[in-house]
Amino acid sequence: MEFTVNKSDLVRELGLSQGVVEKKTTIPILSNVLIEARDGQILLTATDLELGIRSACPAKVKKEGSGTVPAKKLLDYVRLLPDAEITIKFLENHWAQITCGRSRTKMAGMSRESFPELPPMPPASAEIPAGLLSSMIVRTIFAISAEESRFTLNGALLLLKPASSIMVSTDGHRLAFVETMKDVEKAGENLRVLVPKKAMAEILRLAQETGDGKAIIAGDENHLFFEFGSRLLISRKLTGNFPDYDRVLPKDNTQTAQLSRDEIKAAVERVAQFADERSRAIRLQFTPGEVKVFTSSVETGESEESVPTNYAGPEIDIGFNAQYLLDFLRVVPGEEVCFRLKDQRSAGELTPAGGPESFHYRYIVMPMRI
């Protein structure tokens, strides 16, 4: 196999594979990227057996074929080359000879035969704007559980219906729900899948690179496929029952307080500096016209801030994990946010407020007992 490719094209596509290839693996081939040259382009494939990515870039193919080389080493080396055409030729012993200007390098590779075969993409189940998908991921990915034992919570629920798309994530103590009414072009029944967190992070990257393009979604028995133009992400499906999220969306949180997003975010960030490092517990005291944010710890000291609000209900003193609040406040769009509460023992709901939002975005947080 021999081809010539533009350096910037190769760096861009190789960069996409870095989040997928295994860095510390007992299976050496999984550290490699598979390069296939044919039909005036090269296809780059990487996988860690849970996630796979395939992308393409134009190339002058002198001799068709395929081979594998360490993905990280190749990217690190190619980045250092001058901005010019790079010629890569695979030798008989699976090594790759890389030539660029006055640089000549031979990189140890491995046989293509030992690289795992990725499943073919089945017919599309749905098609949605890539920007919409990335917006939904940004609003939910932080609430995914990091506990490996709760594997059904290690991803987000994606529900695609004819007239709406829903994404929900939870770690058992908080829940992020986002729904958009924009049309989904569909090819079949409603799609309901659990998308693993690592796949979501890669989808986000691909969707942001794609810009205004479309994401084509498909699934087979064990895999999910997300296609963005010439790039394809394949993820193993998460199986299991996602909790009944509808049951925990508050229906009677009648005490509402509207606050400036930036003011409450800054207040929580400052006060949280003095919260217990492990629990990150802070207290919010809602009184008419004002929300007090405060914490005290025998080890670090105490801090208190006050933020003006239109709240007019009874006094509610409620504890929250500051990190949970900040995760939401850092991604919520608009200048105002709304806290909807019932009492100090019930879940609090945070939503964007004030401006027009194309998303129906709800964030539910259970209080902490302090």
Added chain:
Amino acid sequence: MTPQQFQAKLARGLAPAYLFLGPDTFWRDRCRAALIEATLPDPAERAEGLTRVDLSEMSLAEVADDARSLSLFAARRLIVAASAEAALPRGRAAAEEDGPGGKGNAAALEAYLRDPTPGVVLLLDCSRFEWEGDDKKKLERVRTFFSSVTEVVELRRATATEAQTEAAALARAAGLKLDRDALDLLVESLAGDLARIAIEIEKLRLFGKHEVDAGLVAAMTPDARETTVFALVNALGRKDRRHALRILDTLAREGEYLPLALSFLATQFRMALIAREAGLRSAGQIQGHFSKLGIPMWGSRAEAVLDTAQRFGRQQLERGMELIFQTDRNLRSPRPDDRTVMEEFVFSLTAQRPHG
């Protein structure tokens, strides 16, 4: 409290935290199942309400924080924290931090238990240490560390008598009629391990024969007989070289801890020496003699001691003790292979005239 007392107490209400101490898996499983049933009676609640954590992977303070954080999906929660012993401080500095007024793990738990979350039950489970020997001090240290947990369940291995009684009860509950020999054999071959006894009784129940004799027990639990160190001890006690070598082969292949066999054999030889010196001539006499000394013994064990006392002369028993000591030392020193050392021991011990 005993597992039985714990089960009775559960019916009267739940405490915010429990500590399970000891190695017995049979009672541990029963007590844990009873606690799950009491805390989360509806099985549908268990997917979200039951949390399992390991204190070798997360700190006790994090577990206390988890208990304090209310769950979205479960109104009632049971947090089962395994490897409770891993929460104990290591080193003097850590121990001081966990002392009175400290800010370590114990203090975090104590603070939580002063105002526990309603509906949340914490189970701290320490199964690593035995109630005998050097481990006893470690268990007491665990108990002291978790002194803020007032409900402590002691999970001790069953004594010979308890194992017999419980095995008989399990057999009855399974609708089986085991004769005395069958019961003795079952308990002996499984070293009085109630968890394994329960499994074997379930196997016998599924076999479908109501009346069970020793022959059926031997046929249905062959692995237990052939692969325990007790089987090796019994074969050596009978001077049965061929059988001993065969069992040794199985034990070595399964990675069994061979010094354990030496320890049990040393006990058997000492008992046989005592039996010879006391002029005991029947299993009944041996059983009675040792019971008076405060060492309860079931019939088949007494028969094994009698067998050893009859097959080995006094000098041979003493020589056997020396061989056990040498072999134990050889196993602990740099050597080519445990198996080779043990095979040499079997040959020396079962020789018609001791050599070496």
